[in-house]
Amino acid sequence: MSEASALIRIRDLSKSYRRGGQEIPVLLDIQLDVPAGDFIALMGPSGSGKSTLLNLIAGIDQPSSGRIEIGGIDIATLSEASLANWRAAHVGFIFQFYNLLPVLTAFENVELPLLLTDLSAKQRRAHTLAALEMVRLSDRMDHYPNELSGGQQQRVAIARALVSDPTLIVADEPTGDLDRVTGAEILDLLQQLNRDLGKTIVMVTHDPKAAARASRMVHLEKGVLVSEDQMNAQA
Ligand SMILES: Nc1ncnc2c1ncn2[C@@H]1O[C@H](COP(=O)(O)OP(=O)(O)OP(=O)(O)O)[C@@H](O)[C@H]1O
Numbered sequence: 001m002s003e004a005s006a007l008i009r010i011r012d013l014s015k016s017y018r019r020g021g022q023e024i025p026v027l028l029d030i031q032l033d034v035p036a037g038d039f040i041a042l043m044g045p046s047g048s049g050k051s052t053l054l055n056l057i058a059g060i061d062q063p064s065s066g067r068i069e070i071g072g073i074d075i076a077t078l079s080e081a082s083l084a085n086w087r088a089a090h091v092g093f094i095f096q097f098y099n100l101l102p103v104l105t106a107f108e109n110v111e112l113p114l115l116l117t118d119l120s121a122k123q124r125r126a127h128t129l130a131a132l133e134m135v136r137l138s139d140r141m142d143h144y145p146n147e148l149s150g151g152q153q154q155r156v157a158i159a160r161a162l163v164s165d166p167t168l169i170v171a172d173e174p175t176g177d178l179d180r181v182t183g184a185e186i187l188d189l190l191q192q193l194n195r196d197l198g199k200t201i202v203m204v205t206h207d208p209k210a211a212a213r214a215s216r217m218v219h220l221e222k223g224v225l226v227s228e229d230q231m232n233a234q235a
Contacts, residue, residue, distance in 0.1 A: 005035055005036065006033035006034060006035055006036075007034055007035060007036040007037075007038075007070065007071060007167065007168065007200050008032065008033065008034035008057060008068070008069070008070050008168070008200070008202070009032075009033055009067075009068075009069040009070075010030055010031060010032040010033075010057075010066070010067070010068050010069075011031055011066055011067045011069075012029055012030075012031070012065065012066040012067065013027060013029070013030040013031075013032075013053075013056065013063050013065070013066035013067070013068060014027055014028055014029055014030070014063065014064050014065045014066055015027040015049075015052055015053075015056060015061070015063050015064050016064050025223060026049045026052050026223050027049045027052055027053055027056075027063075027220075027223045028222075028223045028224050029066075029224075030053065030066070030224075030225050031225070032218065032225060034200065034202065035200075036167075036198075036200055037194070037198050037199075037200055038200055038201075038215055038216060039190070039191070039194040039200070039201040039203070039213075039214045039215045039216070040201070040202050040203070040214055040215070040216045040217070040218055041203050041204075041205055041210065041211035041212075041213075041214035041216070041217045041218070042054065042202060042203065042204045042205070042217075042218055042219075042220065043204075043205060043206070043208075043211055043217055043218070043219050043220070044219050044220035044221060045221070046206075048220040048221055048222055048223065049220050049222075049223045050172075050204040050220055051172055051204060053220065054170050054172055054202060054204050056068055057070070057168075057170060057202055058087065058091050058093065058168075058170045059075045059078070059083045059086055059087045059091065060087070062076065063076050070090065070167075070168065071090065071167060073086065088113065088116045088117070088164065089164065089166070090166050090167050090168055091166050091167075091168050091169075091170060092160075092161030092162055092163075092164065092166040092168070092169040092170070092199075093161055093169075093170055093171075094154070094157050094158055094161050094169065094170070094171035094172070094174045095157065095171075095172055095173075095174075096172055096173035096174065096176040096177050097177055098145070098150075098153040098154055098156070098157045098177075099157065100145040100153055100156055100157060100160075101145075102144065102145050102146060103144075104144070105141065105142050105143060105144055106132065106137060106140055106141045106142070106143050106144075106145070106148065106156045106159075107128055107132065107141040107142065109145070109156055109157075109160055110128045110131050110132055110141075110156060110159045110160045110163050111124055111125075111128040111163070112160065113160060113163055113164045114127060114128065114163060114164060117164065127163050127164075127165075128159075128163060129141075131159035131160070131162045131163040132156075132159050134159060134162060134193075135155040135156070135158050135159045135162075135189060136155070137152060137155050137156060137159065140152060149182070150177060150178050150182060151178055151182035151185060151186065154174065154175075154178065154182075154186050155186070155189065158186070158189055158190070158193075162193065162197075162199075166199075167199075167200060168199070168200050168201075168202070169190075169193065169199050169200070169201045169202075170201075170202050170203075171190065171201065171202070171203040171204070172203075172204045173204055173205060173206065174186055174187075174190065174203060174205075174210075175187060175205070175207060175210050176205075176206070176207075183207075183210065184209075187210055187213045190203065190213070191213055194215075201214070
C-alpha cells in the first residue's frame with residue numbers, strides 16, 4: 001500500500017495522561033496506515049490503550065505528540081471548533097452501550113447528527129428514513145430506546161453513525177453488550193457497510209470472532225502497536 005492512498009496516516013503518535021503530577025504514558029510512538037475502505041479490528045488486553053487510540057482517530061481527544069492525518073488533514077492541529085465540525089462531517093460513532101437519547105424516538109435519535117448540518121427538514125427526513133431502512137428498522141422508527149431490544153438499539157446507533165454519510169466509522173466494542181447471535185447480526189451489518197458502501201471502519205474489540213470479521217487486525221500491547229504480521233513472526 002502506498003502511503004498516499006492511506007485514509008488514516010498516524011505517525012510518531014504518543015499520548016500520556018497527567019494524574020497527581022505524574023505523567024502516565026498510554027500510547028507510545030504509534031505508526032499506522034489504514035487505507036480507504038479498510039475494516040480494521042483493534043485488539044489487545046484491557047488497559048493497553050485501544051479506546052484511547054480510537055478516540056484520537058475520531059478526534060475526540062488530542063495527542064501529546066505526533067500526527068494523525070485523516071484524508072490529508074492533520075486533525076491534531078485543528079482548533080476545538082474546527083475539530084467538532086470535522087467530526088460531524090467525517091466520523092460516525094458506535095459505542096458498546098449504544099448511547100441513544102432515551103427521550104427521543106429511534107427516528108429522532110438517527111436524525112440528531114443532521115441537525116448540525118444545513119440540510120432542510122425534508123432532506124433530513126429522507127436521509128434518516130434511508131439510514132433506518134439500511135438497518136432494517138423502518139417499522140420501529142417511532143419507538144423509544146427502552147421499547148427496543150439491545151440489538152435493535154445498536155442498529156439505531158449504526159443508522160445514526162451512517163446518516164451523515166461519514167468517511168470513517170469508529171466502533172468501540174459494538175457487540176460487547178450483546179448475545180452471540182445478536183452480536184453476529186451487528187457484525188453482518190458492519191461488514192455490509194464496509195463492502196457495499198465502502199465505509200472505512202476501525203473497531204475495538206476483545207472478541208476474536210468479531211475481529212475475524214475485519215479485513216485486518218492490529219494489536220496493542222501496553223501502548224505499543226504490534227501488527228498481525230509481527231505477531232505471526234514472533235510465534
Ligand atoms: N482520562 C484519563 N485519565 C487518566 N488515565 C486514563 C484516562 N483514560 C484512560 N486512561 C488510562 O489509559 C490506559 C488505557 O486506557 P484505554 O481505555 O485506552 O484502554 P483499553 O485498551 O481500551 O482498555 P479496555 O479494554 O479495558 O477498555 C489505562 O491505564 C487507563 O487507566
